[in-house]
Amino acid sequence: MIKILHLSDTHIGSGFQHGTINPETGLNTRLEDFVSTLSRCIDRAIADNVDLVLFGGDAFPDATPPPYVQEKFAGQFHRLVDAQIPTVLLVGNHDQHSQGQGGASLCIYRTLGVPGFVVGDRLATHRIQTRNGPVQVITLPWLTRSTLLTRPETESLSLAEVNKLLIDRLEPVLEGEIRRLDPDVPTVLLGHLMADNASLGAERFLAVGKGFTIPLSLLTRPCFDYVALGHVHRHQNLNKSNDPPVIYPGSVERVDFSEEKEDKGFVLIQLEKGSVQWEFCPLPVRAFRTIEVDVSTSEEPQATLLKAIGKKDIKDAVVRLIYKLRSDQLDQIDSTAVHKSLSEAHTYTIQAELVSQLARPRLPELGSSASIDPMEALQTYLDNRDDLKEIAASMLEAAQMLLAGEEDAWSKSIGVEDALEAGTNPHRQLSLGNIDGQLRLL
Numbered sequence: 001m002i003k004i005l006h007l008s009d010t011h012i013g014s015g016f017q018h019g020t021i022n023p024e025t026g027l028n029t030r031l032e033d034f035v036s037t038l039s040r041c042i043d044r045a046i047a048d049n050v051d052l053v054l055f056g057g058d059a060f061p062d063a064t065p066p067p068y069v070q071e072k073f074a075g076q077f078h079r080l081v082d083a084q085i086p087t088v089l090l091v092g093n094h095d096q097h098s099q100g101q102g103g104a105s106l107c108i109y110r111t112l113g114v115p116g117f118v119v120g121d122r123l124a125t126h127r128i129q130t131r132n133g134p135v136q137v138i139t140l141p142w143l144t145r146s147t148l149l150t151r152p153e154t155e156s157l158s159l160a161e162v163n164k165l166l167i168d169r170l171e172p173v174l175e176g177e178i179r180r181l182d183p184d185v186p187t188v189l190l191g192h193l194m195a196d197n198a199s200l201g202a203e204r205f206l207a208v209g210k211g212f213t214i215p216l217s218l219l220t221r222p223c224f225d226y227v228a229l230g231h232v233h234r235h236q237n238l239n240k241s242n243d244p245p246v247i248y249p250g251s252v253e254r255v256d257f258s259e260e261k262e263d264k265g266f267v268l269i270q271l272e273k274g275s276v277q278w279e280f281c282p283l284p285v286r287a288f289r290t291i292e293v294d295v296s297t298s299e300e301p302q303a304t305l306l307k308a309i310g311k312k313d314i315k316d317a318v319v320r321l322i323y324k325l326r327s328d329q330l331d332q333i334d335s336t337a338v339h340k341s342l343s344e345a346h347t348y349t350i351q352a353e354l355v356s357q358l359a360r361p362r363l364p365e366l367g368s369s370a371s372i373d374p375m376e377a378l379q380t381y382l383d384n385r386d387d388l389k390e391i392a393a394s395m396l397e398a399a400q401m402l403l404a405g406e407e408d409a410w411s412k413s414i415g416v417e418d419a420l421e422a423g424t425n426p427h428r429q430l431s432l433g434n435i436d437g438q439l440r441l442l
Contacts (some may be wrong), residue, residue, distance in 0.1 A: 002132050002186060005045045006278075007266040008056025008230035009251035010038050011094070013069040018256070018288075018318045020347055027068075029346065035072045037252045037283050041266050042076050044281065046083045048268065051130035053085055056230020056249065057092025057142065057192035063104040070105070081115055086128050090120040091141040092192040092230055120190060125177050127185070135271065138177050140191035142231070143170065143212070166212045178223050186273045187223055192230040195219065198248065199234055219246050226269055226276050234262050235280055245278055253285050257320060260288040286346065287317040294324040296355045301329045302337070309341045319348040324355045374403060 012034045019030030045053050059065075059073055080087050095105045110119040118126050120139025128135050143166070153165070181187055196213045219227050220239050227239075227246040235250035249267045254260065265282040293308035295301035305323055312319075319342060325333065333352075342348045378399050382392040 002052065002130055002135055002271045003048060003050040004052045004054060004135075004188070004226075004269040004271055005041065005048075005050045005266060006054045006056065006228045006247065006249050006269060007038075007041050007252060008192075008228075008249050009058045009092070009233055010034060010055075010060075010073065011058055011251060011253070011255055012038065012060055012073050013065050014061045014255050015253075018347055031069065031072070033286050034253045035076065037264070037285055038073070038076045040283055041252060042079050044266070044268070045080065045085060050085060050268075051132050052128060052135060053080055053087040054137070054188065054190050054228045055087065055089045056190065056228060057090040058094040058230060058251075059089070059092075060094060060105050062094055063097050065105060077117075078114075081117070084116065086116045086118070086130060088118045088120055088126065088128070088137055088139065088190060090139055090190050090192050090230060093142040093144075096142060096144075123173055123177065125180060127182075134182075134185050136181055136185050136187040138174075138181075138187070138189045140174070140189060140193060142192045163212045167215065167218070170214070171218065174218070178221065181223055183223075184273060186225045186271050188271070189219065189221075189224045189227045190229075191219070191227070194231060195229065195238055195246070197238055198232045199236055200232060216246065220244065225271055225273065226278070228267075233259055235265065242276075245276060247278060249280070252283060254288050254318075257288050257290060257318075260290060287313075289314055289317045289319045289345075291319065291321045292323070293321075294355075295329065296324050296326045301325055301332050302334055305333065305338065306341050309338075314342065314348075315344045316346050319345040320351065321348065322351045322353065324353045327354050375399065 013031060014034065015030045016028045019028045019033070021027070022029050022032060025032070055077075060069060065073075077087065077089075089106050089109060091106055097104055106119050107121060109117045118128065118137070118139075120126070120137075121141050123140055123143075124138070126137045126139060128137060157165070191214075193214050194212070196215050216238055220243070222243075224244045226244050229238075229246065229248045232248045233251040233255065234248065236248050238246040238248070247267055250262065250264060251259070252264055252266065254262070254264060263280075263282050264285045265280055268279045268281055270277045289312050291308055291312050291314075293305060295304045298304040308323075309321065321338070321342065338350065342350075375396070378396065382388055382395065385392075388395070
């Protein structure tokens, strides 16, 4: 029985905007989070004395990470060298140059001849001798259109036609590798790809370069004992029959809020020819919390906002507060108190959204009936506007005349002095057009 640890999508160096600087180390705390979760994966590989580690690609956010980020990644994987655990590093889309040529961030391990390390930057079969026997690993790195096709071949073709052409080119190449397999040795397909029935996560926003979708039928071949995938950040098994298991372990750490509710971890596998058992192992990663609250209908927006924050466990979490309010409620929000209520979070952002006061009824009484009498609606509105009390009677009278068709009534129902005063008071700048507009809104 061969023990394998399968992990993917470490993305070390991502998510700095959700962290802060650790004054003791000078490093971004989110970098420390990513390194910590990777360290736990390596800890488990060494503690369980696994025979092989499979990395499914996307080590960093891009192909040329800063040296100090590369050092953190290399430092963890070097522990596998010391433990004499063979490792396969697959090249993902983020590990490639923007032109899709090679894996700049990972090929250094092959160049340096790191003992026991295999870099999968092309479709090839690698026979690896482990402490408990040999295993065959077919590496299928992230493929772009330029990898299999030339520009003239894709001109005037639709995306669907290009995708079909790419699959037509990939199938015989993969079939060639399959025919060279030793039928008596357990086989793993290690691919960084988008399967056609995968549930997506943050990778839809992070993808670099144009890849293509591979049908599940191409992966569920009887010659494969286990299909180890990378690229999709949400853990999932695409083949419920488990013949073979087609597993995305997911990313090891949350990249952004799109992964807020996803478990993160790695997969442990026990493999022999014709038999496989696997287990998803969750990692204790930093929590992301979204607090959404609408205070626009509240008489006490500050209290409503603080109550919503208090209901969430935000200690040491990355938090975003999104709340909706009316423009006339802005002065009722105590920003200092809101910041204090979020102080236990690791980091937080606050996003206040002004709701349109024209998009819905302002008063609860006006929201229940679609056929409310216009005069009743205006009366209800005026009853709730203390600033219009002095001219409420005049507005009602003018509105009544307006509805009766007497559009010149306004000049009769409001005196010259009131008209002049209305011009200097923003709450009293009234006209027939204003009243008609208010009635239409109500």
